[in-house]
Amino acid sequence: xxxxxxxxxxAIYTIVAWGIGLLIFFPILWTILxxxxxxxxxxxxxxxxxxxxxxxxxxxxxQERSNYMRFLWNSVLLAGLSTLFGIIIxxxxxxSMAFVPSRRTKDILLWMLSTKMLPAVGVLYxxxxxxxxxxxxxxxxxxxxxxxxxxxxxxxxxxxxxxREIPGEILEAARMDGAxxxxxxxxxxxxxxxxxxxxxxxxxxxxxxxxxxxxLNLTAVNAAPLTAFIASYSSPEGLFFAKLSAASTMAIAPxxxxxWFSQKQLVRGLTFGAVK
Amino acid sequence: MGRITxxxxxxxxxxxxxxxxxxxxxxxxxxxxxxxxxxxxxxxxLRLIAGLEDVSSGRIVIDGDDATMxxxxxxxxxxxxxxxxxxxxxxxxxNIAFPLRMAKMDQAExxxxxxxxxxxxxxxxxxxxxxxxxxxxxxQRVAIGRAIVREPxxxxxxxxLSNLDAALRVGMRLEISELHKRLTTTMIYVTHDQVEAMTxxxxxxxxxxxxxxxxxxxxxxYQAPRNTFVAGxxxxxxxNLVAGAEARxxxxxxxxxxxxxxxxxxxxxxxxxxxxxxxxxxxxxxxHITSDISSEPLTVRATGELSYEYGAxxxxxxxxxxxxxxxxxxxxxx
Amino acid sequence: MATQHSRSAARLMxxxxxxxxxxxxxxxxxxxxxxxxxxxxxxxxxxEPGWAGFDNYVRFFSSSAFWPSVQTTLVIVGGVLLxxxxxxxxxxxxxxxxxxxxxxxxxxxxAPFFVMPTVSALVWKNMFMDPVNGLFAHxxxxxxxxxxxxxxDASLGSIIMIVSWQWLPFATLILLTAIQxxxxxxxxxxxxxxxxxxxxxxxxxxxxxxxxxxxxxxIQTIFLLSIFAEIFVTTGGAFGTRTLTYLIFQxxxxxxxxxxxxxxxxxxxxxxxxxxxxxxxxxxxNLDA
Numbered sequence: 001x002x003x004x005x006x007x008x009x010x011a012i013y014t015i016v017a018w019g020i021g022l023l024i025f026f027p028i029l030w031t032i033l034x035x036x037x038x039x040x041x042x043x044x045x046x047x048x049x050x051x052x053x054x055x056x057x058x059x060x061x062x063q064e065r066s067n068y069m070r071f072l073w074n075s076v077l078l079a080g081l082s083t084l085f086g087i088i089i090x091x092x093x094x095x096s097m098a099f100v101p102s103r104r105t106k107d108i109l110l111w112m113l114s115t116k117m118l119p120a121v122g123v124l125y126x127x128x129x130x131x132x133x134x135x136x137x138x139x140x141x142x143x144x145x146x147x148x149x150x151x152x153x154x155x156x157x158x159x160x161x162x163x164r165e166i167p168g169e170i171l172e173a174a175r176m177d178g179a180x181x182x183x184x185x186x187x188x189x190x191x192x193x194x195x196x197x198x199x200x201x202x203x204x205x206x207x208x209x210x211x212x213x214x215x216l217n218l219t220a221v222n223a224a225p226l227t228a229f230i231a232s233y234s235s236p237e238g239l240f241f242a243k244l245s246a247a248s249t250m251a252i253a254p255x256x257x258x259x260w261f262s263q264k265q266l267v268r269g270l271t272f273g274a275v276k
Numbered sequence: 277m278g279r280i281t282x283x284x285x286x287x288x289x290x291x292x293x294x295x296x297x298x299x300x301x302x303x304x305x306x307x308x309x310x311x312x313x314x315x316x317x318x319x320x321x322l323r324l325i326a327g328l329e330d331v332s333s334g335r336i337v338i339d340g341d342d343a344t345m346x347x348x349x350x351x352x353x354x355x356x357x358x359x360x361x362x363x364x365x366x367x368x369x370x371n372i373a374f375p376l377r378m379a380k381m382d383q384a385e386x387x388x389x390x391x392x393x394x395x396x397x398x399x400x401x402x403x404x405x406x407x408x409x410x411x412x413x414x415x416q417r418v419a420i421g422r423a424i425v426r427e428p429x430x431x432x433x434x435x436x437l438s439n440l441d442a443a444l445r446v447g448m449r450l451e452i453s454e455l456h457k458r459l460t461t462t463m464i465y466v467t468h469d470q471v472e473a474m475t476x477x478x479x480x481x482x483x484x485x486x487x488x489x490x491x492x493x494x495x496x497x498y499q500a501p502r503n504t505f506v507a508g509x510x511x512x513x514x515x516n517l518v519a520g521a522e523a524r525x526x527x528x529x530x531x532x533x534x535x536x537x538x539x540x541x542x543x544x545x546x547x548x549x550x551x552x553x554x555x556x557x558x559x560x561x562x563x564h565i566t567s568d569i570s571s572e573p574l575t576v577r578a579t580g581e582l583s584y585e586y587g588a589x590x591x592x593x594x595x596x597x598x599x600x601x602x603x604x605x606x607x608x609x610x
Numbered sequence: 611m612a613t614q615h616s617r618s619a620a621r622l623m624x625x626x627x628x629x630x631x632x633x634x635x636x637x638x639x640x641x642x643x644x645x646x647x648x649x650x651x652x653x654x655x656x657x658e659p660g661w662a663g664f665d666n667y668v669r670f671f672s673s674s675a676f677w678p679s680v681q682t683t684l685v686i687v688g689g690v691l692l693x694x695x696x697x698x699x700x701x702x703x704x705x706x707x708x709x710x711x712x713x714x715x716x717x718x719x720x721a722p723f724f725v726m727p728t729v730s731a732l733v734w735k736n737m738f739m740d741p742v743n744g745l746f747a748h749x750x751x752x753x754x755x756x757x758x759x760x761x762x763d764a765s766l767g768s769i770i771m772i773v774s775w776q777w778l779p780f781a782t783l784i785l786l787t788a789i790q791x792x793x794x795x796x797x798x799x800x801x802x803x804x805x806x807x808x809x810x811x812x813x814x815x816x817x818x819x820x821x822x823x824x825x826x827x828x829i830q831t832i833f834l835l836s837i838f839a840e841i842f843v844t845t846g847g848a849f850g851t852r853t854l855t856y857l858i859f860q861x862x863x864x865x866x867x868x869x870x871x872x873x874x875x876x877x878x879x880x881x882x883x884x885x886x887x888x889x890x891x892x893x894x895x896n897l898d899a
Contacts, residue, residue, distance in 0.1 A: 018715055024718060092623030092624070093627035095620075114883075118882060120836050121862070121878065122875030122879050123638035124863075130638070169358070170361045176326060209726065230728045244737070248733055263713075330615075
């Protein structure tokens with residue numbers, strides 16, 4: 001493995017990789033930059049990159065037009081609680097699959113994943129009806145349940161792959177040491193799986209945060225999260241680039257910041273625990 | 277107390293019968309070693325006793341109580357695993373205290389017992405470290421510490437030394453034997469290494485394919501192996517087993533002679549052979565000798581001073597009073 | 611590891627997840643099946659509800675929009691898979707090379723995954739693909755070309771591009787992780803055996819990536835079969851971008867024809883199952899490795 005790489009080659013790789021990286025990141029960067037421009041500068045031809053009069057005016061306008069904090073709070077609640085409940089339900093299931101596997105374990109796991117392939121639109125109306133019947137339409141509780149259910153297969157799968165890395169002997173040791181099943185899971189398995197659980201939590205938080213079918217179709221005002229906030233900026237408001245950018249930045253900033261602070265777990269989580 | 281009795285215990289995984297009906301008595305305070313080649317069912321047998329696996333049929337009795345259906349946590353047995361199975365997220369102190377915490381013992385008593393175990397095992401300076409910061413031998417001692425604080429009815433060891441290097445293994449072997457002398461608690465020890473079995477056991481149980489081939493003290497097994505399997509398995513280097521014409525001269529199907537029971541001579545002897553590889557250990561020399569009586573080379577153990585050229589012709593004289601004779605089924609002829 | 615006791619505990623602990631998912635699958639599915647056999651217009655009191663038999667199925671199937679929508683769905687899924695896997699492999703190999711600021715580049719590359727689909731669709735649609743003020747229009751004009759009306763003239767390609775941008779990070783990251791786990795000695799052995807770079811790639815790197823590629827295909831297909839926001843926001847299903855999902859959405863919500871939409875839903879479920887069975891076959895084999 002140890003092979004000396006010439007500085008020159010390393011420099012070329014660095015330039016190419018940074019070039020491509022920035023190209024991929026560019027739409028996000030551009031959005032953030034544009035959010036600080038005036039509408040006129042935002043559509044200027046040729047485009048202006050950094051040398052313009054920075055302004056916060058767009059953020060003020062967006063905040064005035066729609067109550068950003070309420071959408072944000074809804075997003076945090078929906079994504080956070082649905083993921084949390086999902087994990088609470090998935091931990092025991094993943095324990096069973098990882099440590100007491102049977103012939104059917106793999107089938108059950110694949111079946112769970114296959115429920116994710118059911119097209120949501122195929123069951124939209126029934127869910128809609130059920131929500132009306134139960135008074136869950138436009139309620140946070142209803143959406144938390146739905147988001148938890150659609151992410152549950154992924155959560156179970158990820159936890160299962162992480163749990164499988166934990167040697168069964170350690171759990172057996174706990175059993176020999178007199179631990180009940182509950183103690184075994186709470187005091188031994190969970191603390192050992194913290195990195196995996198953190199990755200699972202983060203990834204599913206993001207998936208729930210970005211989910212845009214159920215959140216758009218089952219909410220109106222009270223439970224509407226940031227996906228609905230931003231959807232209200234589709235045309236014709238979308239033509240006001242600076243304001244659209246400000247709203248977009250506000251919608252994605254929390255996740256980008258979260259991602260920045262938890263890179264390691266996220267990178268691990270983003271692979272869905274599927275490769276090491 | 278730690279008297280364990282297995283009554284007609286069997287175990288099968290699906291259609292595969294791992295342990296045919298098996299009876300075994302383990303007396304209180306005994307150091308019992310299960311030994312056999314890999315896949316012989318010795319670990320499975322230990323896990324059955326531990327309760328980590330269900331028996332397919334039969335009974336396991338611990339101190340007179342039927343424990344067959346009792347979950348592992350309630351059997352009052354402690355186990356030391358091959359991988360040590362320490363809790364990586366807990367300090368050494370917490371690892372050792374874990375079984376006591378699970379038993380809801382009060383904190384003062386937990387501290388007393390943990391400190392006691394730590395001083396016995398030379399772990400006092402490491403109590404606040406995590407397993408990841410310890411050497412293999414230290415981890416092994418933590419695993420033992422976790423087992424002894426509970427004062428269990430019996431200790432179960434599952435190949436505990438196989439992850440240690442050779443020098444440490446000898447040291448830990450002594451420490452475990454020492455511990456047994458001090459605690460006088462029943463210990464059941466699984467290994468594939470017959471040296472460990474010979475040096476540590478009060479009683480050795482030799483297993484093959486789930487069957488008990490022989491039960492006895494190390495010397496009984498060495499001096500009077502019940503069949504060719506035990507004869508070949510116990511002792512290092514292995515006993516020379518010779519079948520065919522030469523065996524029939526001694527009214528047996530197979531004869532066995534240990535390497536130290538053959539004398540070499542340049543001039544005369546019962547068998548004639550040619551020196552192959554010589555292994556000089558200093559104290560002893562092992563000669564591997566090809567001969568007409570057997571397709572396998574014979575191993576001879578001689579004093580360290582003796583030396584032969586490769587290919588030299590020698591004569592071998594087995595001491596006939598130490599000759600083991602086996603019949604067509606491989607069973608010992610008394 | 612498995613005693614009777616732990617096996618029954620395992621069954622008990624698996625129950626909540628299994629029951630919830632079973633309910634989540636069966637209850638709405640049964641209702642969808644029921645509606646699909648009925649004439650049902652909840653918001654149009656003038657039209658009588660009643661038993662429809664297979665009418666809805668026949669009408670949905672024979673509607674001129676059906677096959678194109680299936681085709682669109684498959685083209686989008688296939689196109690995105692192809693682009694993300696090919697570019698993902700190239701990008702992963704690049705990122706695996708020695709360079710300065712590898713971690714930072716990786717962050718730049720995975721960032722699009724965190725952008726919610728509604729946002730990325732809006733940003734691409736307006737700020738990049740707008741034929742008058744979009745950045746692409748500026749760029750085209752700079753080179754003296756006539757700006758492309760992306761979302762109507764190259765609608766399908768545009769959507770594939772937007773979705774690929776969102777999913778490229780995921781593919782790259784999985785493939786990069788897999789490449790990093792490749793044993794360097796294997797490549798050196800091949801080099802010693804005289805294999806040139808491209809042969810080393812074909813015979814050693816690619817087979818090593820098989821499992822990672824399977825995972826990418828599986829997970830992306832799960833999400834891509836049901837993309838919605840990207841179409842909802844950009845074309846609204848016009849210009850040949852109406853996927854099966856979107857077609858059903860229109861039948862149910864826009865025309866309020868729940869019966870017809872439900873029949874479409876059943877078709878979508880069947881399509882998903884065909885894809886699922888196909889995928890599970892491959893994955894089931896590769897999952898244990």
